[in-house]
Amino acid sequence: MNAPVQEDHAVRQSPRLAIKTPAYRRGKILRATEIEGSSEVALERDPWSAHALASIITRDLEPYLLAIKNGIHFAGEAAGWEIKNFHKRENSIPRGRYAPGFILDLPVNEFQVEGLQIRERTCLTVCRGKMSSKVWSRFLLTGAEREVFSSETANLFYEISDHLVSEVICQVEEVYLDHFNEQIAQEKGKLVRFDEVGNLRFFGFDIGQSTAEGDLVADQDIKSEFARITAKCDSSPSIYSNLSFDGNTIRREPIGEGRFADYIVSYHENAADFFVMSQPLHELAAEKAIEKGYVTPSGALTAMAELATRVGSKF
Numbered sequence: 001m002n003a004p005v006q007e008d009h010a011v012r013q014s015p016r017l018a019i020k021t022p023a024y025r026r027g028k029i030l031r032a033t034e035i036e037g038s039s040e041v042a043l044e045r046d047p048w049s050a051h052a053l054a055s056i057i058t059r060d061l062e063p064y065l066l067a068i069k070n071g072i073h074f075a076g077e078a079a080g081w082e083i084k085n086f087h088k089r090e091n092s093i094p095r096g097r098y099a100p101g102f103i104l105d106l107p108v109n110e111f112q113v114e115g116l117q118i119r120e121r122t123c124l125t126v127c128r129g130k131m132s133s134k135v136w137s138r139f140l141l142t143g144a145e146r147e148v149f150s151s152e153t154a155n156l157f158y159e160i161s162d163h164l165v166s167e168v169i170c171q172v173e174e175v176y177l178d179h180f181n182e183q184i185a186q187e188k189g190k191l192v193r194f195d196e197v198g199n200l201r202f203f204g205f206d207i208g209q210s211t212a213e214g215d216l217v218a219d220q221d222i223k224s225e226f227a228r229i230t231a232k233c234d235s236s237p238s239i240y241s242n243l244s245f246d247g248n249t250i251r252r253e254p255i256g257e258g259r260f261a262d263y264i265v266s267y268h269e270n271a272a273d274f275f276v277m278s279q280p281l282h283e284l285a286a287e288k289a290i291e292k293g294y295v296t297p298s299g300a301l302t303a304m305a306e307l308a309t310r311v312g313s314k315f
Contacts, residue, residue, distance in 0.1 A: 018148045020206040020280065021298040024161035025138040027308060028169045029198030029315045032127060032180065035191050042130075043184075043192055047100075050128040053183045054102035057126070060179065061094055064106055067171035068122050068137075075167035076113060081160065086111040089119070101128040110142075113164075116157055117142045122172060125312070132197055132315040133180075135172050136308065137165045140301065149205075158203055162233040197270055198315050200308060203233075204261070204276030204300030253303045255281060261303035274307055276300045 032043040045053075057064075069086060076083040092108040105123045112118070119142050125134040139161040141149065149157075173194065181191050253261045253276075261278030278299030 018207060019151065019154050020148060021300060022141040022149060022154045022157050022205040023138065023202070023298055023301045023304060024140075024158055024165065024204075025136065025200075025202040025301075025304045025308060026162075026165045026169065027134050027136040027198075027200045027312060028173065028196060029200070029312065030127075030133045030135070030173065030176075030194040031197045031315075032133065032192045033195055034184075034188075035193060043127075044130050045128055047128060049183070049187060050102060050126050052187070053180060054096065054104075054126050056179050056183050057102075057104060057124070057176075058094075058096055061106070063175045063178075064122075064124070064172055067175050068106065068109065068120070068168050071168035071171040072109075072111065072120070072164050074171075075164045079160075079163055081113050084112040101131060102126040113160055114156060116153070116160065118157070118160070120168075122168060124172065124176060131313075133176070133194075134312055134315075135169045135176065137168050137172075138301065138304075139165060140298065154205065158233055162201070198312075199271045200274070200311060201272070202274045202276060202304040202308065204263075204274070204278060204304050206278050206280045206299045253306060255279070255299045255302045255306075259299060261299055263303065263307070272311065274304065276303050276307075278303050 032045075034041045034043050065088075072086065073083050087110060089108040089110050094107055095105040097103050103123060103125050105121065107121075109120045110118070111120070119140045120137065122135070122137040125136070127133040139157075141153070141157045143149070177192075177194055180194075184190055184192055251263055251265070253263060255261055255278060259279040259281065261276050263274055263276040265275075266273045281299045281302060
């Protein structure tokens, strides 16, 4: 009697799915609490106080740059991955803006790990009023123009990104807390601590064979595809157990010039995971993305940024 055939659960490439520009983004949302003796009060910052903190940060960027580098190397070494050729991308500079809170985009870094070429950028949002601070980091898998990546490669990229970004955010948070307390001590003679009130993750990529009309992923098993390519990431309940896919769970996000991304989202307590499949950006939208600091224009990254802004504004 023949042995039963076991289903192969290994990562495999869908014959109808061409993966381009895999991208990963993670954000940690931090609420500041004033500590005075045995009492604790949620901090509310006026615009002037937030502006003063922004000034402290912009005058002392080097600790943030070192935190990112050290975080990537430390997490890579702990996982047994050798980080090679880590460097700041040429002509990449920090960018600060008010919208209305202060947002700092740190320079773009590039490095190699496990044969992958990865581009990284971390940003920081300074809290204002009752809003929480946010530390974001995004990784992009780069390659030749129009290069299509296998599901195996995407799987490895998301595993590495999930691990490295977690450490980067923790180290940047420590530097930010030091600056935060420096400013609060000058202003109020008090100290604060950070409490994590949210954690957002975004997994996404562009579809190689774009369809300008009709449904982007209606004929794709989006749940199974993302389960495969994120199989080695932190398998918290927020990824898998709450995913119940009926006809209303695939949502659509416009990315400009008549193009769109389809995404699904899973919420779990104070965490959320977004899985984004996008059409490539139209040429005009790609030019706008580059103007905003996206060195490699990506429909998925564009959709992820918009979703991050929308969800982050709730904290």
